[in-house]
Amino acid sequence: MEWVDTHAHVQEEAFDPDRSEVLKRAREAGVSTTIVVGFTVDSSRRAVELAVQYPELRAVVGIQPNYVQEARPADWETILELSRAPHVVGIGETGLDLYWDTCPIALQIEYFQRHIQLSRDTGMPFVVHCRNAEQEVVQVLQSAAHEGPLNGVMHSFTGTLETAQACLDIGMCLSFAGMATFKNNHALRAVAVATPSDRILVETDCPYLAPTPHRGKRNEPAFVRNTADCLAIARGVSSEEFAALTTENARRVFRLK
Ligand SMILES: [Zn+2]
Structure with a gap:
């Protein structure tokens, strides 16, 4: 069986002491590709560097909504440059976050739209972070969808069935993370069950x-199997079948070889 962890931050300090061991465990667990996602210029650059260093890593570059206020104009130029670097497969993470009351929504929306435009310009998907901002995110996506098809991923999706449907209607994929395995999170598993087979990812x-x-505990890419196994059971399919379809989806969306 083979999995793709479509959203990981293995560039973070939390992995400095044992990154190679962590990635070895991921390979041994059958995780063939791990997509390392940036949230600032520095972490995006680090993601690109790691993707050069480790053949099983790919990078996604962008500025996460909680960091757009501190971004300097030159930072966006750097993201444009990094988007052309080898092993980069996506743009983000972007989106809206109204949980941490740190950054004006207008500025978050402006950066969100820039990332979507860069996704169009590069032909690579964009990766959406959404926290306490479901309606606002859907609004931005729907107005962007008027200008052309969207190729994007709702990462660590935790929204309602209604939000899920709105995102699916405009062509987005939904990616599910560890929270979908939490015992009482029946509602989120129901969303995962309702997600079409060609639009579901794991991370x-x-x-x-x-x-x-x-x-x-500290999470790591090898644990993507735990989420995938839980969702396979919820969807009533074998782990093998679910691994195959989520891997195929990840390959298609991120254009992995
Ligand atoms: Zn993330």
């Missing part, structure tokens, strides 16, 4: 929010 979003039975 860890490590080092954050490890799936059951690793909950509370």
